[in-house]
Amino acid sequence: MYAFDYHRPTTLKQAGNLAAKNAEAKLLAGGHTLLPTMKQRLASPPALIDLSGVAELSGIALKGRNLVIGAMTTHAEVAGSDLVKAALPGLAVLAGGIGDPHVRHRGTIGGSVANNDPSADYPAGLLALGATIVTTKRRIPASEFFTSLFSTALEEGEIITRIIVPTGAKFAYQKFRNPASRYAMVGVAVAKKGARVAVAVTGAGADGVFRWAEAEAALARRFTPKSLDGVALPDPKGLNGDIHASAEYRSHLIGVMARRAVLAASGK
Amino acid sequence: MPRVSMRVNGAQVSASVEPRTLLVQFLREHQRLTGTHVGCDTSQCGACVVHVNGKAIKSCTTLALSCEGAEVTTIEGLAAGHDLHPMQAAFRAHHGLQCGFCTPGMIMAAIDMVNRLGPDLSEETIRHELEGNICRCTGYHNIVKAIRAGAAAMGGMPLAAE
């Protein structure tokens, strides 16, 4: 790593002030993407603002029909939360499948969302669920938040404070892990709430997480895996290809994972 | 240089460190606790797993300064002299190690597994839970056996031994 200055605020206000003053500084949440990148000297922020001391950013609450998850809530906390397991069990399963147990003890929902790694799990889940990302400045719907690979609607100095996730949907996420990294090579989140069906895909899109409209339309008619038979798979031209999976294979896996997610969301 | 203080294996320690110091460097280089190892650069192999505030984490992907005030347990903190932690004893009894390099991380991960999931662990659960720990020697066969036995033995002892 290159040298950097380090700040560890204890309140959101302090964090906000530090971020405002240090335009080039990076926020350190769980650090499981940022620190490896810095170790390989692929990133060299002059300062880190470590949010781990800001207690008000952690915690899970059920407010009305929404789950409100603090940005610094770890994957392990979401996975183990009785509130989440009761209100949106598929989200607990998603969180419990991120990385490995040690990573889940450090990695946070806010960090994952802010980083928008194209193979991260949360973006697909939150997009399918119609979540809202709340920052120190505003509320951003997930559909507007995830803009492209590793990029989001966040502006400089803006800090994610919490994620609001509507409950009440049938929801499941299924992923096909990259055999080496174990990140999602293809991950599909499916949510159905009333007439709304959302299918969000991670790991595959050349432009990051995306929604699969054809599948949504078919599933809106009837929410069963069979509905996807005959639905055109996402065009490989818009998908990633690498040594692990060609775009064609990814396209195929999206269909398989979507069917499995529909089955799981239906409680089967 | 900023100063960091934490409790490591029950002892209060403190040092001035560069901000870029990782917890594993703090443990190995400042505290000379060399049982915690580094086996990769990408937070995958798990040779560096220690417990921070009772939870298994990768010390190669954690800044020492982030652990200000934390309670840290390393592999060196498990046994009292020759009185081994049941998980350590199980790794020896079941030949759960060969070269020994991944072993500290494996044992720390295994204890964390029991802390979270209880002492009755199936083979499938153990294999799944070992996603963050790579071993090149054993083919995991005997590690799985050791963890099952170590977990059962931990079930017979008071929890929260740290």
Add this chain to the structure above:
Amino acid sequence: MAATGIGARVERKEDFRFITGRGNYTDDINRPGQAYAYFLRSPHAHAAIRKIDTKRAAGMPGVLRILTGADIEADKVGGLICGWMIHSKDGSPMKAGAHPALAIGKVRYVGDHVAVVIAESLAEARDAAEAIVVDYAPLAPVVDLATATEKGQPAIHDAAPDNQVYDWHLGDKAAVDAAFRKAKHVTRLDLVNNRLVPNAMEPRAAVGDYNAGEDAFTLYTTSQNPHVARLVLSAFTGIAPEHKLRVIAPDVGGGFGSKIFIYAEETVCVWAAKKVGRPVKWVADRTEEFLAIAHGRDHLTHAEMAMDADGRILGLRVKTRANLGAYLSTFASSVPTYLYAPLLSGQYNIPAIYAEVEAVYTNTAPVDAYRGAGRPEATFVIERLVEVAAREMGQDPAQFRRKNFIRKFPHQTPVIMCYDAGDYDAAMKKALEAHDVKGFARRRRESGRRGMLRGLGYSAYIEACGIAPSAAVGSLGAGVGLWESAEVRVNPIGTVEVLTGSHSHGQGHETTFAQLVAGRLGIPIENVSIVHGDTDKVQMGMGTYGSRSGAVGMSAIVKALDKIEAKAKKVASFVLEASETDIDFRDGKFTVRGTDKSIDFPSVALQAYIAHKFTGQQLEPGLKEGAFYDPTNFTFPSGVHICEVEIDPATGVTRIDRWTAVDDFGVIINPMIVEGQVHGGIAQGIGQALLEGAVYDKTGQLVTASYMDYAMPRADDLPSFTVGHTVTPCPSNPLGIKGCGEAGAIAAPAAVINAITDALGHEEIAMPATPQAVWKAVRAVAARAAE
């Protein structure tokens, strides 16, 4: 005593330090005043170095010294060597290009060593390395193994203008041609043996230390054979003569072959320690390991096997291209030749075999021995051939093998080896039962009902281990003898230290060797210490590889123990006042035959040192003996592995449902440790078959340079294994040991691929059989069916 002797499942003596975090690996060693080395590595696969500007870097904080190839030349530091001479068909010697520890004039692979920065801290060394300006003139890279020797390819070494290292052959071409003319059926296969990265969990490391007062060096290093390291560093690089160079290989976190070799980094650490007057420490990060450690395998093979109408094998013809990378590593040349082709007979009676091997340079990391080294490649060839031949001829693959098994020993193959003992049918029978092969058809139907494909594959392997008779390997080109040494030091109170030239880096020698000694001398195992890995303690040794430590290393201990017993009997004869020839030694006691006069071993040891009962003219005091053991033959471990897979055709995911191994390792010292070796070997073989593969892109960049892209087997990729044994003692060594360290890695790949191809009904699938590769095969089968 029975609880700790040969054959007992003794818990490992070395484990306490490892499970309590008190191991002592090279990176755990810190010398007073040590500085840190960071290597600037080539970003290009192939480039001329026009100029290296270190001026700005040299002035950066903490920098002590920057060294480049110019310093290597100025100090006349000799290049790294390849210690096995291979001659081509035409009698010409292999073309070995120079291999300086720091590049001189040219870089030849991504990761090649361009310069080293020695600084107060690693971070400062790395900062400065980034400030070194290297003016490269990039050259076209030669990356593709298949086309590396084609006309128009740039030469990687001047010594090898067409990039060919050698064009070697073995066997009788005319006899094979004749056999094929008689054949009623010929099976042909094109095979890829995928390139692997060894990935011991401990990255390589070195600490060089120079004592100016004594003009002597110490090197702490991650080595499987510290004496060989010292020999090479002394005799070839010329940094220090052997008596001024101590090499210590402390606890080593796995090797699998990759830590046999003498690399640039440790060479530089020793050399630089004197130049900067400070100890110099280097520890590889995982990326450096991927880039610059010696890789394994990487063959392209076309193989043909001729059968008569009944399916008896008449002849075998093999043509292989082997990638040796950019430089010849320490034993690289021997791997695709003498460690490969002599094993092509497998367990079968094959009257005629002819193998040709063309080894080539490419702009990739050097390739050398990795667990099994040549033998997994040979096994993959022969075991794929017999499986496919059986299928093509409509015969049961197990019965096809049994029909062709060698049944009389000794058996001289047409490719050098003389198999001394074995019972291949016994292992096959036991494996068929243990695996419940009879129940396979039912299990396959049950899988089918769930929409899954089930397949079963065999691998009946043989290996040549216990490497090796010195004269024999010398006649084949080896630069050294492959004996082993031992010294047994008995202390006055009867405790024993055994110094061995073998090196343990996971194999458990501290336990198994102690089992031998404790059992033989009748003393508690706690009273035996095994000392290894330090050239100042152990006089000489050849190290650990090729499953040789039991068969060769322990045999040397047996020879030394024979001498100890003989000397101790002499001592006892004086104490007991009896003739030496009347003294029996059993269960730790010397007894005068036919009397109740006896003395135990510790008391004899004490008497040997007190020396009151005999004069110096009658007997030398003390009890210490050494021995060198040179084997008379290779050993031939063999066995049958059966792999059963279930494939999800929707995703291409292969799950190994069950695995049965029945191995014949001869006499087993510690079944617990042997089983562990088998498990680990199988895991590496499964890794090769399903997960692992080093991939370079067209420009010579290593795409799989971290665990993000190189798939290591994890716990949930593997099943538990059913492991059993048959025993035919090895006749060529005193303990009857054959060796077990490589078996799993040798056997497994063919078993997995035979199972997958069985499940798919499709023979064309390359390793690693990733989900994507299997999915493509599923689609190919469906397309074929639709036609």
